[in-house]
Amino acid sequence: MNFKKLSISVSFAVFALYGALILSLFYYYDGAVFLETLRSSRTLFSIRLSLFTATVSTIIAVIVAIPSAYALSRFRFFGRQLIDTMLELPMIVSPVALGAVVLVFFNTPTGTFIQDHGIRFIFTVYGIFLAQFITTVGIAIRLIKAAMDEIPVRYEEVARTLGASPARAFMTVTLPLCKRGIIASSILTWAKALGEFGATITIAGSMAMKTETIPVAIFMRLASADIEGTVVLVLMLIGIGLGILYGVRLLTGRAVPV
Amino acid sequence: MPKIEVKNITGKVLKDLSLSVGDREILALVGPNGAGKTTLLNVIAGLTDYSGEVLFDGVNMDHVPPHRRGVGYLFQDLALFPHMNVAANIAYGLKIRKYAPAVISERVDELMDALHIAKLRDRFPYNLSGGEKQRVAIARAIAPFQKILLLDEPTANLDAQTAKYFRSELSVFLRRLEITTVFVIHDLLGAEEMADRIAIMHQGSIEQVAAPGDILFRPRTRVVSEFIGMPNILNCDECTVLSTGLVEVRSGSMRLVLPYEGTAMSKLAISPHDIYISDSKPPGPALNRYTGTITEIIPLRTVVRVKVLVDGNELLAELSRETFDEMKLTAGSNVHLIVKLRRLRYFEV
Numbered sequence: 001m002n003f004k005k006l007s008i009s010v011s012f013a014v015f016a017l018y019g020a021l022i023l024s025l026f027y028y029y030d031g032a033v034f035l036e037t038l039r040s041s042r043t044l045f046s047i048r049l050s051l052f053t054a055t056v057s058t059i060i061a062v063i064v065a066i067p068s069a070y071a072l073s074r075f076r077f078f079g080r081q082l083i084d085t086m087l088e089l090p091m092i093v094s095p096v097a098l099g100a101v102v103l104v105f106f107n108t109p110t111g112t113f114i115q116d117h118g119i120r121f122i123f124t125v126y127g128i129f130l131a132q133f134i135t136t137v138g139i140a141i142r143l144i145k146a147a148m149d150e151i152p153v154r155y156e157e158v159a160r161t162l163g164a165s166p167a168r169a170f171m172t173v174t175l176p177l178c179k180r181g182i183i184a185s186s187i188l189t190w191a192k193a194l195g196e197f198g199a200t201i202t203i204a205g206s207m208a209m210k211t212e213t214i215p216v217a218i219f220m221r222l223a224s225a226d227i228e229g230t231v232v233l234v235l236m237l238i239g240i241g242l243g244i245l246y247g248v249r250l251l252t253g254r255a256v257p258v
Numbered sequence: 259m260p261k262i263e264v265k266n267i268t269g270k271v272l273k274d275l276s277l278s279v280g281d282r283e284i285l286a287l288v289g290p291n292g293a294g295k296t297t298l299l300n301v302i303a304g305l306t307d308y309s310g311e312v313l314f315d316g317v318n319m320d321h322v323p324p325h326r327r328g329v330g331y332l333f334q335d336l337a338l339f340p341h342m343n344v345a346a347n348i349a350y351g352l353k354i355r356k357y358a359p360a361v362i363s364e365r366v367d368e369l370m371d372a373l374h375i376a377k378l379r380d381r382f383p384y385n386l387s388g389g390e391k392q393r394v395a396i397a398r399a400i401a402p403f404q405k406i407l408l409l410d411e412p413t414a415n416l417d418a419q420t421a422k423y424f425r426s427e428l429s430v431f432l433r434r435l436e437i438t439t440v441f442v443i444h445d446l447l448g449a450e451e452m453a454d455r456i457a458i459m460h461q462g463s464i465e466q467v468a469a470p471g472d473i474l475f476r477p478r479t480r481v482v483s484e485f486i487g488m489p490n491i492l493n494c495d496e497c498t499v500l501s502t503g504l505v506e507v508r509s510g511s512m513r514l515v516l517p518y519e520g521t522a523m524s525k526l527a528i529s530p531h532d533i534y535i536s537d538s539k540p541p542g543p544a545l546n547r548y549t550g551t552i553t554e555i556i557p558l559r560t561v562v563r564v565k566v567l568v569d570g571n572e573l574l575a576e577l578s579r580e581t582f583d584e585m586k587l588t589a590g591s592n593v594h595l596i597v598k599l600r601r602l603r604y605f606e607v
Contacts, residue, residue, distance in 0.1 A: 152337065154333060154335060154337040155337055155339060157305055157324075157331075157333070157337075158331070158333060158337045158339075158398075159339075159350070159354070160305070160323070160324040160325045161303055161305075161324055161325070161327075161329055161330060161331040161399070162325075162330075162350055162351030162354060162398070162399075162401075162402055163325050163326075163351050163354040163355045163402055164325055164354045165323075165325055168325075168354060169325075172350075172354070173339060176341050177339075177340065177341055
């Protein structure tokens with residue numbers, strides 16, 4: 001077997017692994033339970049809540065990530081390495097631990113003040129936004145920075161000699177050139193936010209019809225030994241996630257050679 | 259168009275460098291790699307940090323950011339915006355400076371016609387040849403009515419033949435625009451073809467700034483002399499125009515034939531690299547071939563320089579150490595010389 005065939009085989013093996021796991025769900029699939037679960041107001045609420053919170057927290061994360069990624073990609077400044085290392089935090093610390101850190105924070109005088117005089121995060125929808133934001137923003141910055149690193153600084157220098165201010169050069173040259181990278185990063189950030197569980201349940205809890213996102217709902221069904229209901233929700237999560245990822249990938253498939 | 263003055267510039271490789279470029283002058287920066295040529299362009303454009311002063315028409319530019327200096331810059335890698343077509347690339351600077359759409363359209367058309375790229379209007383950079391990209395990048399650099407133009411190796415991406423043609427076309431174009439221009443070029447011949455004056459740079463300093471003929475015939479320092487290849491300078495005692503587009507030059511009792519470019523000449527420069535030595539008589543017509551006697555052998559690290567007395571003129575030739583060893587040349591031995599016709603340079607001094 002040559003190297004090409006070997007590498008293709010390995011990629012198919014990974015596909016087969018995930019495929020087999022998804023197929024195994026159908027062992028417990030029951031059409032009647034599927035329809036009943038899907039139509040239930042609790043499930044529909046979870047789907048709506050998950051889609052809404054994942055979308056909002058992705059938008060916030062990307063808005064924060066674009067300037068941060070640009071600074072890390074283009075400038076050499078004091079503390080740059082420190083910031084870069086800190087971005088790894090969501091990758092090396094489990095989401096439950098991150099959620100616990102947030103809970104501890106809101107039990108300090110500063111945290112209590114924010115809770116009492118600003119926004120209440122603990123056991124509210126705002127807690128879901130916060131949980132999804134802290135677990136995704138580092139990854140969003142990393143991915144967008146990688147996209148910006150691919151765009152030579154030279155384009156901005158050209159734009160500046162043609163009369164563009166640094167901000168204008170960024171908006172008219174760098175941003176359009178890394179548009180695809182930013183979209184791809186946003187999709188991955190959104191997918192991660194949609195599937196976020198550990199930090200969400202720690203900060204926002206698992207209150208039905210209030211803070212129950214799809215991953216939390218799956219956990220709750222599983223905890224009450226409702227296998228059929230769990231299967232239905234998992235299939236929904238997979239369907240929504242893969243469907244949107246694939247759709248956006250098709251829409252943004254056109255490449256601009258740099 | 260403004261006069262450029264740089265005074266006591268220090269930064270990166272540059273060491274207390276001062277230079278003045280006249281209004282509408284075309285100045286070439288020539289020198290070996292690492293001499294600081296591109297850094298000097300970046301200083302003028304405001305793209306790099308420096309200490310010292312940069313003045314345009316006597317106005318200090320040190321705290322003026324690049325986008326307010328009015329300096330067009332053709333980078334060596336061209337860097338055409340890949341997400342814009344040719345017309346949009348050229349129009350970019352005009353749009354940024356908020357010119358009226360009619361002015362933008364007229365200016366883009368005018369530059370595309372002048373640089374013969376009108377048919378490329380809707381093409382994208384990935385779909386252009388090296389020469390086409392070069393023309394588009396020049397049009398883009400000039401488009402927003404810049405006062406100064408900087409060109410970094412404007413013919414680097416072209417083959418030798420195209421580069422020569424493009425240099426002469428660019429020279430005419432720049433003179434018509436009457437724009438103060440500083441350009442970097444590694445090839446002295448190319449610099450001579452385009453520039454009013456040439457600045458020879460070495461290790462962050464300027465060794466000599468002078469008209470092309472003066473650089474060649476009156477190098478002021480050893481570095482300049484080394485860089486231009488210590489040419490053999492011959493006096494033109496008599497010139498006879500031949501019917502075949504050639505001119506025969508007599509220098510002492512030596513006769514050389516070279517292409518006639520319609521200008522009178524008083525001196526002739528031949529680089530030592532362009533004189534070939536052979537220990538046996540080479541075949542072919544006897545054009546620019548001579549016999550002479552070796553008077554001195556100067557061994558250097560990788561090459562050997564040989565002085566040969568030919569018809570009363572002492573010519574310096576350079577050959578590789580390997581070739582020299584193969585021929586077993588010694589002082590006093592007779593050799594045959596071939597002077598490469600196209601490499602002859604002459605000036606009306």
